[in-house]
Amino acid sequence: MSFIHVLDENTANKIAAGEVVERPSSIVKELVENSIDAQSKNIEIEIAEGGIGFIRITDDGIGMSSEDAQLAILRHATSKISAAEDLATITSLGFRGEALPSIAAVSKFSLTTRLHENQSLATYVEVVGGINTDIREAGGSVGTSIVVKDLFFNTPVRKKFLKTPSTESSHIHDILTKIALANPNIAFKLINNNRLVLSTPGNNQLQDTLTNIYGQKIAPDLLPVHYENTIDNIKISGYLSKPTLLKSSRQWQTVIVNARVINSRSIAKALDNAYHSLLPKSGYPLAVLNVSVPTDTIDVNVHPQKSEVKFSDEQKIFRAVYKAVIEVLSAPHAPDQLAATVEFKPNPSSYSHSASNPYTNNDYKKPSYNAVSVPIVSSWQETPLPLNVVRDTLEKEEMMSFDTPAPNVISRIIEDSQFTLYPLGQVDDCFIISKGPDGLYIIDQHAAHERILYDKMSQHTERIPSQQLLVPLFLDFDTTEINIISEYHDTFYKLGFTLELAGPNTMRLSELPSDIPLSETEASIRQILEYIQNMHEPNPQELRHHCLQIASCRAAIKAGETLNMRQMQALIGELCNTHLPYTCPHGRPAMIRFTPKDLYKMFKRT
Template identity: 45%
Template sequence: MSKIKVLDISLANQIAAGEVVERPSSVVKELVENAIDAQAKKITVRIKDAGRSFIAVEDDGIGMNQEDAKLAFERHATSKISTTFDLFRIKTLGFRGEALPSISAVADVELITSTGEGVGTKINVSSESYEVEDAPLRKGTTITVRNLFYNTPARLKHLKNDYIENANNLEVMQRISLANPSVAFTYINEDRVVFETTGRGDLLEVIYNLFGSFNASKMVEVKFDNPDFSIYGFIGKAEIAKSNRYQMITLLNGRHVFMPKVNRAIIDAYKDFLPTNRYPFVILNFKIDPALVDVNVHPSKKEVRFSKEEDLRKQLLNLIPATLSKEDLSF
């Protein structure tokens, strides 16, 4: 008898969930990115108990018909890529088709969606049931996640305290909002509105809404464009320098990513404007041809590779000091 067996689909989904769904903020990130890919212009996120018991993401995107809604819970079912060629020109935030099946493997999930035509669809998925029924005809999608990690007690036990998990949730929402200033976000924690953005496409306004008027008033706009990439964002004056690197926010094609070489270049560019124990507050969005970017490096998509990284690094070493030198920024 063969010793190698094909895994049961529910077990395979739980294994996949271990990579995709690390904590409540992973769920928030995946669901909000799906809403953005669905062309939503208004997204509301609600959480309770730091996301352990309740996460809901409501959008006004294109919605799904019943057939697509059912397929959304199948692994590697996606509308975002269909060929190998597409994998090397990814223009969406999601593309693997792993989010919903991974989340529903470790939580109770309710999906309500409609394209605005025909009839809406409601799907409830849990360990014991899979129910599909008609729903109200409101264009868009609402996904509610309850009892996260109820069937993986080890994962639940090793979540951090509410303060840390709430901080992670807030960080995810802030970075997604900064990457998408043309989308109106409302973030609600325990029935309290934490922040709202207008969706008017004004990045400085988003910075104001997230970090307050003082920080926004100390930011300086930067712009650069060439055939290979463009840079747009705001860099902070010395008054709002930080003791850590958490506010060095780099965005690539609308996605928050970590780029060690680029981050190092930003720090080096500030060397004549900040002491060695302080780090700049910067929010920079880089636009690069998707064909030059590989986002399929890590399940979280936080790490990317792109072929023009060295050129981008050199440009930042010139652009940032040139911009700062026009301001009275030093301590």
Template identity: 35%
Template sequence: MSPERAEIRALDPGTVDKIAAGEVVERPASVVKELVENALDAGASEITVEVDAGGTERIRVADDGIGMGEESVRKAVEQHTTSKLRDVSELDRGISTLGFRGEALYTIGAVSRLTITTKPRGGESGTKLTLAGGEVEGCDPAGCPEGTAVEVTDLFYNTPARKKYLKREPTEFDHVNTVVTRYALANPGVRFVLEHDGREVFSTTGQGDLQSTVLSIYGREVARAMVPIEGLAEGPLEDISGYVSDPETTRSGSTYISTYVNGRYVRSKAIRSAVVDAYGTQLAPDRYPFAVLDLAVPPGTVDVNVHPRKTEVRFGEEGAIRDQIEETVEEALLENGLIRSSAPRGRSAPEEASVAPEPTREDGEGEGTDAGSRSESDADRSPGASGWSGSAATGTDRTTPNQGGGGERDATAESEVSTPNATSGPAEEGRFSGPTTQATFGGPGDRDEPDADYDRLPDLRVLGQHRDTYVVCAADDGLVIVDQHAADERVHYERLRAELAGETSTQALVEPVEIELTAREAELFEAYREALAHLGFAASREGRTVRVTTVPAAFDTALSPERLRDALSDCVAGEPGDTVEATVDELLGDLACHPAVTGNTSLTEGSVVDLLAALDGCENPYACPHGRPTVIRVDREELEERFERDYPGHADRRE
């Protein structure tokens, strides 16, 4: 580094402002969030959000709130000005407003061209102020209705590096849609209208009925499935209000779990986990319910300033609050007959049922139990059915998790590595049987295409399974551990990709299936119709309803039309320049999750061998389609180092 570069100097105010703006304004949805919060704090009864090109070209948020006079609007766009905070004591007590009006406008204006048109209630005339890159360009009288309208154009025009990292327009609008949805659900007494490229996406009634708001945003099917939270379990929360869905109305991600603290939307793993755990075994491991929950918390017991955008909170009694939420939601589901207090012995979901010999037990524990409790460690909630499917398991048996055991496995049993063939004999014989000889995968002559330049797995000898999730193998130079879900996912992904390289294999439905979408899903369907058709979903949309006529024929089985919803949610990731083919490839990776064997699934010896053989036949056997490793290797050198076999004096004995 040159001496000139090493010199410490103060940044100019313009650079400081742009850096500070980047901490709050990450994308168009960040702008919408700040402006909607301002409108709510201004006492608006109606808020209209208009965006063009996902918000990358234009954002306009108009409200009928108290408005501002000329002097106020001039101050509002200056740094460190606000109408919502007087001194530091209000920070210590917990802020009762949603944001800082002046600070947000100044920050947004630093990285865009901004126009504010506003008129105070009862005022004779309005004011129009324009701002570009943080500098006021004009402030003049204007005719306008009471309230405030803020229009933002050319977002990040003066920070091209940040603009370059924006996602595709549908993805950016999906984030905008999510933000507006969350504030609409939190404020059923306010009428929200969301428009994209001149089309209305949804509008709420603003009549104060939360279930009516759910109907406007999520549709009739979801609204009918929601049950109210009535009553409150003992704990530190003052109240919990809202709705949760029945266990049959779910999605593949947690997007539709909306949680609020004192009316402010927040992200909280503790709250989300409590809601999910309340369903127990009635909810599949890869599914999440709909939920709209508002927690009433004493202001002094929650810290809302742990995140720059105040979307995360820290509770003083997190464990107690988590338990209280779980008990309250569970009680609501029980009262509506939507979950059982405990699963009947011997019952399981149809896709979990299997025919396999059961261990001989004198105490009768082999009669069958429920599948065990749901927890966050269940293969990281890996998507997919519990059953073993696909060619990696063709013609093999497997046992269901914990089959023959009573309830949850004890800590000792969980820590053991069991040999795969333990399922076919008494437990003690299986646990202490010798290593199983694994097929050799190292020679290039084993492939149908011997000249193909593929990665290969090393020669392996299967030792067993750890926690019914990882296959443990011995290699010549150490240990190899295989994540069975990630491995099977890679196998399915490459098979799907090979099928789509030719003519897409589809299955025509005997009767077209009509599926109701949420407002978010309907918007995504329009953006990704071509990609879905390429994948094998032939469907047409009318309003919020899609009519599906064909589905992908994956793994010799027609994929359920309901998977269309999951595919839509999977579309939103990706880079701005991605082609239809790139989008389809991402969808294939997600679809490969659904039939892949999950963690906590005991495999027979044959299915382990088949899985490793299929993985060895992949172009890239070392990563799942999402980039997660399938194989971890611990070489001999690392083992010797970890066991400190090089300590002084040991070398002589080794010789």
């Protein structure tokens, strides 16, 4: 008798489900991605008990025929690829044909689907714990509706691992937020316990999607990204927040590669590096980056939940993202673009799930859980575009035209900014109050000057001479480090270090930058190694960021110095002229703007 035997399909499905279905949010992700692949325009997600008790996904996509619906719940049944070679050029989100059978194996699953035309009746399929219990014709709207109930009812161990319903529902909220940002052309709705908690307009405007999700307040702090590298065929679009709008975690960073929401360490790192001197120690900018690369340069089939992809050249992606972000942050700006806006909310950073939604109190038509029928699709309507969003969009477009690096345009801005911002006076010998055409500006003189000096100084660090050593320094490294050093020999040489192999784990240093003291040498080299390991070739100013920070802080005019009008004017002019004008090198804001609207509001005139 043999000990080894082939598992029956039901068991195999349950095991596979462990990979794909980790928690309710993974079900939502898989099913919503199916809906997106089915070319839906509206997707509604309804959950109860954090998705453990009830999930319903309803779309208006192409639907399935009766035969397809029965096939879909079988393992490795998919319409998205037909051969392994298709994986290289895959454009749909799903491809493995595992989601439906895996979900159906661990829940009470039912599916109602109707093809777009020429079929009057919908198909209803019911599967309980992987066993097909009912297939019949039923009434239903065009598209597909899937109901998942009692998740993990037959795998109690798994169920134990689930968190509280509120945690699970926040996971669903997070994942849906990112998917919605990746698909601004689709209107999403998330209903949690009969309350509408998320809705996007689906008008193909990413900015509207963003403001619908994160609230109107962020609109003035967003900067559009447009980057194209024709050589490598990499395109990056999306939005970044100004460094004045910071979040406490990476939760607010969404990376989309070829329409797929993924986690990528290298892209996150590229963002961090690009914001580098603009951020205080803790804090992450808000970002939605839509990266599009040729499909044959990525492998999407590396993670069971497809939350990671593999790039054929990760360095290239890193550089592209870094460049895209730097371009946006260092573009010339009119003063209103770089000032932080005033926040009236007591706690501006807490865009909690319910607070972000303006529709919380609307009484939404309560759908009953037991009814299999789809909620009335016609009740979905586009949210009307708020007026200020339109205005901001127009402003953005205006600014985007400045992004073309024509020198005369840049000089125009500089002139403009000098002419448009009139200093009115100084308060407490620290803040410059000035008037612009569109509001009141308050400038921290120290922070502003610090930023100007930092940018000037860091430009000079380009040409640092290196000094030879008469007596070489021997440094010990491990094998990986030695390999990196040999591979990036030129990078080190350009930074002023000459390193040669002197033993199995020893490098001989015969030249070092003349401003780095011998005692700091090893630390500097290790820092460069760290940068390189994070897939980023450092430039001299990054190495000296800290020194420059201190030097610029010391040299800058201090709070408490009285300035005359001319000095103030010059300071403001120069600030608008620097590369990264948002914050001081330590990450504090340099300028705050009060729009006339804000002022009216403060005096209760609205």
